[in-house]
Structure formats: structure tokens, C-alpha cells
Amino acid sequence: MKRIKIANALNALAPVEDILIKGWVRTKRDAKGFSFLELNDGSGLKNIQAIVDHTPETLALLESIGTGASVAVEGSLSASPGQGQKWEVKARSLTLIGAADQVTYPLQKKRHSDEFLRTIAHLRSRTNKYGAMFRIRSELALAIHDFFQERGFFHIHSPILTGADCEGAGEMFRVTTQDRAKPGTAMDDFFGKDAFLTVSGQLSAEMLALGLGDVYTFGPTFRAENSNTPRHVAEFWMVEPEMAFADLTDDMDLGEALIKSVTSRILDRRADDVELFAKFVDTTLMVGLETIIKEPFARIPYREAIRILQEASRSFEFPTEFGCDLQTEHERYLAEEHFKKPVIVFDYPKEVKAFYMRLNDDNETVAAMDVLVPRIGEIIGGSQREERLEVLERRIQELSLSQEAYWWYLDTRRFGTVPHAGFGLGFERVLMMLTGVTNIRDVIPFPRAPKSLDF
RNA sequence: UCCCCGGUAGCUCAAUCGGCAGAGCGGUUGGCUGUUAACCAAUAGGUUCGGUGUUCGAGUCACCGCCGGGGAGCCA
Structure with a gap:
């Protein structure tokens, strides 16, 4: 049978x-x-x-x-x-x-602590909570693909191995086939040069968007930062859409639509699993998720965010002057206390953002945007990309980066350049948002973090 | 990486001023019962994270290390 x-x-x-x-x-x-x-x-x-x-x-x-x-x-x-x-x-x-x-x-017929279950990650999917988590995780991945497919985006596979530290997004893991005990240079290594695990698929996505139109990547991403927080892991999954013929407003619209869409999809398709989290993990979860679906996200320029912070009735540990990057305490104040819903902050000072972000006419800010969600903080970071060759070359020079290393990137601005925009969405952070789970190590089956590489 | 807190039975935790190491749950055994994390009774179970030191005596105090949690930075 x-x-x-x-x-x-x-x-x-x-x-x-x-x-x-x-x-x-x-x-x-x-x-x-x-x-x-x-x-x-x-x-x-x-x-x-x-x-x-x-x-x-x-x-x-x-x-x-x-x-x-x-x-x-x-x-x-x-x-x-x-x-x-x-x-x-x-x-x-x-x-x-x-x-x-x-x-x-080791699993008993009673509630276990998340810390203990993490030590038996190979068995924790047999519990109600982690079973529910990983079913939601699966549904979320499908929801993301469906969202983009419905809008005519193509799913592209960006490389996981990358050649040089030119992705500009933090510390990287080195990949080598060389014997640690024997001396040797990068020239002798597998690729004949230094190799790393990717920290972002964005540059690849840009190249493909400037040929296919609208694309997205969805793959593993690696950061070798010594981050010991409940919001960081060394290996995580990132969704990176990139749109040709698009500006920052299109970018914000896409990000907001994506978050709203996947949230209602999970509430629809995995209702009982989400209910478990609403009941046992975060009793305010449903209210927050309903707000995300129904309420338009607040959108404010960085200058306005600074003004709100300066006028706040509470004080902050870090300064709130123009030019300062927004700290965790600032982001949380904006999303959790001031707006009490997701907020998109855009037009950041160029000093605190990456070289590839499009310079605004004020010459001070770039067309960047971050989506901040209550309890989670930054869930999306994106921008309109600099499509003007001269401006881009000048920015690379200002930041003492190598023009040669970016020859292929610059080529797309040389030949038929177009305005384009995209963002990176932290997949695990969306799961935290959807479940109320506060430690990122509990939304991924086998988390990798500093001094932690079990299972 | 920095700051704070913690590490005691399989799990969650208690142990007063430095003075015999305990409870609940789980396990085991027996009983009861269309039960719902079943119930009742009995019972076993300890390198108190590791090391060094102080002391007549250390779970408790000091120092070093390891691990975990929270906050910060870096970031998604």
C-alpha cells in the first residue's frame, strides 16, 4: 500500500x-x-x-x-x-x-530551550517549532520566486567563487586548494590568483540586468566578519533583484511590494505554522504582520530621518548629525517608536554608502534606500546604481579603488548604459520578521558563525 | 572585537555568610485510565565547564581559558 x-x-x-x-x-x-x-x-x-x-x-x-x-x-x-x-x-x-x-x-515531550536545541540541530527539525520554521522557510523561498516570476524577472545564478576583493561588502572567506604546511603564492593556487566566497551577487546581477532587463539572484552569501550577534551568521541567503530602466522610486516600490507579498503568502499558505509562533514566541506577531500587509511603508529622506531623531524626546548614544550613519538605536527608534511600521529611509550621504550608488544632484547624497522593519532593523539595502561613466570613474578614484579590476563593470556604462536599480534582501531576516524568532541561528537549519561550524 | 550576565542531574533551574549538592520535568519500574505535554506511586541519576590559586574547608572567593546568552560595532 x-x-x-x-x-x-x-x-x-x-x-x-x-x-x-x-x-x-x-x-x-x-x-x-x-x-x-x-x-x-x-x-x-x-x-x-x-x-x-x-x-x-x-x-x-x-x-x-x-x-x-x-x-x-x-x-x-x-x-x-x-x-x-x-x-x-x-x-x-x-x-x-x-x-x-x-x-x-535527547528530545523530550516538553519544551526545550532554543540554546539546547541548537546543540542538537540535527534533531531539532523533529520539534513542533523547528518543523514549523523550516516549512515556513521553504514556502518563503517559493513565494519569492513566484513574486519575481509573476513580474517577468529572470532568476540568474551569480557565481559563489569570486576572484578579487572588489565586491566591497566586508570581510571575505579565502578559498584555496593549497596545503597550509607548504609555502606557495596565489599564482600557484587553483585559479592562479586569490579566490574568495562571494559576499554579494549584485555586480553580476547588474551585468545581467543590463541585458535581460529584470533579474534576481537568490543564493548563499558569505561574510567572514567576526560578528557575534543574534542578527548575523557567516553563511546566509540573500535575494538580489536588479532592474534596468529603473530609478530609486521603482526600487522602493519593488521592495515594499515584495515584503507585503511574501508576508500575505506565508499567512495564507502556512497559517497553522505561523500561529505557533504567534502563540508561543511573540504574541504581538499577528498585529505586526497585518500592519506590514495593510499599511503603506513610511518613506523619508535621510535628512528627514535626522530631523526626527534630533527632535525625539529621548537621547541617543550616537550622534544624529547629517553625515552620520544611522545606528541600530536610530533605526529601531524610527521603525518601532516613531512610525510603528516599516520605514524606508533614502538619499543617504555619499560618505556612508558604497561607490556604485548613484550620486544625487546635490552632490552630497546618493540614491540609496534601506527598508527598516520593527524588531529586525535593516531588512533591505538597495540603491539606484551610478550609470554615468565619468561619475562612476570619479567615485572609484575618490575611494582609491582599482579601475582595472572593474573594467567589465565599467564596460556596461561605456556601451549603452541605462539607469538601473536593485537591492539586497536578507532571507533569514525576513524569516525572523515572519516568525518573531529573535536569533538568526534559529531560522537556518545549520547556522555557521564565528567558532561555530558543527553539523 | 568590546561591554554586561551566565555555565550545578538528560532538560529547566535552586543551593542563605565559604560549612552534608536539591527540586520540577524527563527516564526506569509498578498501578490506573478513550488518552491529549494523560494521571498516581516508587526509584535511579552529579568530574557543580576546564585549569591554577586562597582557605581547616570552595558550587560559592581570586586569576586564566573554553562555551552560551544579551547589548554594541561591522552588516543583510
Whole structure:
């Protein structure tokens, strides 16, 4: 008989005479003459309850079946006389697939701390919370692809290995095939030059956008920064759309639409999983998500943000003068206290932003924009790109960067340049936003961070 | 990397002034029961993160290190 997934079995409209389910035992309760087995196969949050009548054979089997064991149950899907579930499986046969020793199996039938579960990341997807998390994670990835496909964006694969530290986004991991114990130069290495893991797919995305029109990348990104915070990991996933013939307003419109779209999609498709987080992780989650969907995001120029901060009734540790980058405390004040909803800050001083961002007519600011979300902070960072060859060359010079290294980048401004814009969206930070989980290490199955490379 | 807090049973935590190392949950055993993180009873379970030191005596005090959490920086 073909196995049916538990999520589908629980959705049945009528009783089913013959059904086969397989899953892991979440809990076993013994009654007089029979036992209850609650099974979960990961297909959904809800367990299915199986009723196993005691016979000499099943009693022997049930001895070695406890929390964590994997089993197969064949029987009939029947209306449950008990409270709490519509359907249950009346077992005709029970098979033990893999036992779990009750003394050493680390997952108990009770709540565990996130810190402990992180030490058993290989097993935590068997808990309600992490099962829900990784189902939401999967749905979010699909939601992002659908959002862009519906708008005619092409999904491109930007390289993960990159040749030089010219991506301008922080410390990089070096990739080498050389033996640490033997001396050798970069010339002798695999690529004949230094190689690194990418910190951004943006430059590639720009090149492709200036040929395909609208594109996006969605891939792993690596930062070798020694960041020890609940918001940073060394390996994370980033979504980077890039649009030709677009300006900063188009960019902000796209970012806002994307966040709104994926939020409603998750609430629609993974409602029960999100509900778990709303119930046990952050009781204000639903209100916040409704606000994100319904309310237009606030949009203010950087100068206005500075003015708001200066007029704030509270004081800040860091200065709030024109030219200062916005600190975490400033971003949180704007999103959480002042606007109480997502806010897009744009037109930043050129000094605090990257060389490729388009210089505004005031010669002081660039067409950059950050989307700040309550509780999370920066979730999107983007800009209109500098499309004017002379201005771009001057900016590269001002920042003492190498013209030669960017020859191909500059070529696109040399031949048929067009205004274009894009941004980077932190995939894990969206998951934190959607679930209320406050540590980024708990939204990715196997987090990589300084001094942490297990599993 | 900097600042603050923590590390005690499988898990979550307690232990007064430096004086016999405990509880709840989980496990095991037995009982009860169409049960819902079932219930009742009994029971086992310890290198108090590691090292060095102070002391008659250290879970407790000092120093060094490791690990975890929170805040900051860097950033998505």
C-alpha cells in the first residue's frame, strides 16, 4: 500500500478504509487494552493519533516504541471519539522502523530551550517549532520566486567563487586548494590568483540586468566578519533583484511590494505554522504582520530621518548629525517608536554608502534606500546604481579603488548604459520578521558563525 | 572585537555568610485510565565547564581559558 502523508490524512473529507502512514512517535500513552501513538512525519504541524490494540505481538512491539521512534501504521482512518482531533487511525498492523533509546534520546515531550536545541540541530527539525520554521522557510523561498516570476524577472545564478576583493561588502572567506604546511603564492593556487566566497551577487546581477532587463539572484552569501550577534551568521541567503530602466522610486516600490507579498503568502499558505509562533514566541506577531500587509511603508529622506531623531524626546548614544550613519538605536527608534511600521529611509550621504550608488544632484547624497522593519532593523539595502561613466570613474578614484579590476563593470556604462536599480534582501531576516524568532541561528537549519561550524 | 550576565542531574533551574549538592520535568519500574505535554506511586541519576590559586574547608572567593546568552560595532 502507498503511504499517505499525515497532513493529507488529516485533511480527509471522509473515512478511509485502508491507509498507511509512517512517522516519528511524538508521544505514547497506554490505556487499558490499547495504546495511543501520536505520529508526526513533518508534513505539517499536527500529529495524527493512532490506536493500537494490545495483542501479544503489539505489546512486545510497543515495549520498544517510545518518543522518537519511527514506525509505520496500517489501518483505517476513522472519526475520533475523543476530543482534540477529527480523525484517527485504527491500526491493523504496527511496524517498528527504527527504535529510539529512551534513556539517551535527547528530545523530550516538553519544551526545550532554543540554546539546547541548537546543540542538537540535527534533531531539532523533529520539534513542533523547528518543523514549523523550516516549512515556513521553504514556502518563503517559493513565494519569492513566484513574486519575481509573476513580474517577468529572470532568476540568474551569480557565481559563489569570486576572484578579487572588489565586491566591497566586508570581510571575505579565502578559498584555496593549497596545503597550509607548504609555502606557495596565489599564482600557484587553483585559479592562479586569490579566490574568495562571494559576499554579494549584485555586480553580476547588474551585468545581467543590463541585458535581460529584470533579474534576481537568490543564493548563499558569505561574510567572514567576526560578528557575534543574534542578527548575523557567516553563511546566509540573500535575494538580489536588479532592474534596468529603473530609478530609486521603482526600487522602493519593488521592495515594499515584495515584503507585503511574501508576508500575505506565508499567512495564507502556512497559517497553522505561523500561529505557533504567534502563540508561543511573540504574541504581538499577528498585529505586526497585518500592519506590514495593510499599511503603506513610511518613506523619508535621510535628512528627514535626522530631523526626527534630533527632535525625539529621548537621547541617543550616537550622534544624529547629517553625515552620520544611522545606528541600530536610530533605526529601531524610527521603525518601532516613531512610525510603528516599516520605514524606508533614502538619499543617504555619499560618505556612508558604497561607490556604485548613484550620486544625487546635490552632490552630497546618493540614491540609496534601506527598508527598516520593527524588531529586525535593516531588512533591505538597495540603491539606484551610478550609470554615468565619468561619475562612476570619479567615485572609484575618490575611494582609491582599482579601475582595472572593474573594467567589465565599467564596460556596461561605456556601451549603452541605462539607469538601473536593485537591492539586497536578507532571507533569514525576513524569516525572523515572519516568525518573531529573535536569533538568526534559529531560522537556518545549520547556522555557521564565528567558532561555530558543527553539523 | 568590546561591554554586561551566565555555565550545578538528560532538560529547566535552586543551593542563605565559604560549612552534608536539591527540586520540577524527563527516564526506569509498578498501578490506573478513550488518552491529549494523560494521571498516581516508587526509584535511579552529579568530574557543580576546564585549569591554577586562597582557605581547616570552595558550587560559592581570586586569576586564566573554553562555551552560551544579551547589548554594541561591522552588516543583510
